[in-house]
Amino acid sequence: MTAAVAVDLGKTGCRAVLWSDGAGPAQDVHEVPGAPGLAADNGVALARTAVRAAVLPLLARQPSLRLAAVCVGAAGAASAPDAARELAGLLLEDLPADEVAVTSDAVTAHAGALGGRTGVVLAIGTGSVAIGIGDDGSYARVDGWGPWLGDEGSGAWIGAAGLRAALRAHDGRGPDTALLAAAVARFGDPDRLPSAVGRDGNPARTAATFAPDVARAAAEGDAAASTIVRDAATALGEAVLAAARRIGGDDSLPVTVTGGLTGLGEPLLGPLRSALTDSPRPLRLRPPLGDPLDGARLLALDASAPHEPHVARVRRTTSLPNVPTPPATPPALA
Secondary structure, eight states: OEEEEEEEEOSSEEEEEEEETTOOBOSOOEEEEOOSOTTSTTHHHHHHHHHHHHHHHHHHHOTTOEEEEEEEEETTTTTOHHHHHHHHHHHHHHSOEEEEEEEEHHHHHHHHHTTTOSEEEEEESSSEEEEEEOTTSOEEEEEOOOTTTOOTTSHHHHHHHHHHHHHHHHHTSSOOOHHHHHHHHHHOOGGGHHHHHHTTSOHHHHHHTTHHHHHHHHHTTOHHHHHHHHHHHHHHHHHHHHHHHHHOOSSOEEEEEESGGGGGOHHHHHHHHHHHTTOSSOEEEOOOSSOHHHHHHHHHHOTTSTTGGGEEEEEOOSOOOOOOOOOSSOOOOO
16 A cells, blocks of 8 residues: 655644545554754754654554655745755655655645635744735745744744743733733743743743643733733734735635644634734635645645645655664653
């Protein structure tokens, strides 16, 4: 039997799933810790390690499968296309696949959410980016600039804003807020908060873990938290509207919101819907048809999708490598 592997490599987690002969996905999605992004220092090596840890156990369970293609949607690939192509080449050395494709996790999110068709997809997780693809092939990428230059409204952005509000309250520079008690409960002594956020080497990911606390405080009426979540929704709405303007057209445009941050629910999604009503072009909000793994599978098997100009794809010209033996106990999800 032939098979394809889809990988969703984010900054928080790396998920992989194996499909065979066009059937539905395997029962389990294998997940391990993610990587800081292809544009980060040592980003390619860290991404390679994460993908191998996620994929090799799947292949070991079904050694008779012929692996036709692997597609990885990787955080940071949009701003580091050379790194994306390098990662594709390295994974072709590591995995017994005929072909490996690497693209941005935002591109796989777009392909999955809209079934490979055109429109705007807002992908929000640790980071945030809006991707628009128009009927004429036009392409727009809005934000996704990483935690220090952009990703406005993302989980890292909301979490960091909440921690700053907590520290202002701790210092006496800002108003009292429930965020201070929430930060203490999650991270401990406020005086040690900077080291706590940076201790695992991925402060954006750590800050994003505080986003649910901010949304919870907002839902309970905390003023500081409510302002942060409203500002996040405004920033995310601006990204969608910018993407819609840049891909042009006059007809109503499908828009889908996807990603882990949608789990914050109405405290974020309610004001986001309101922000999108200001669009001069009609926007049709619709639920996603699939997730980034569905998009990676689609792009693994179809090089004719409108996303292809943004995919680094390498094909094998030599014999297949032996399947490496995965560790006895694959890394668990952090």
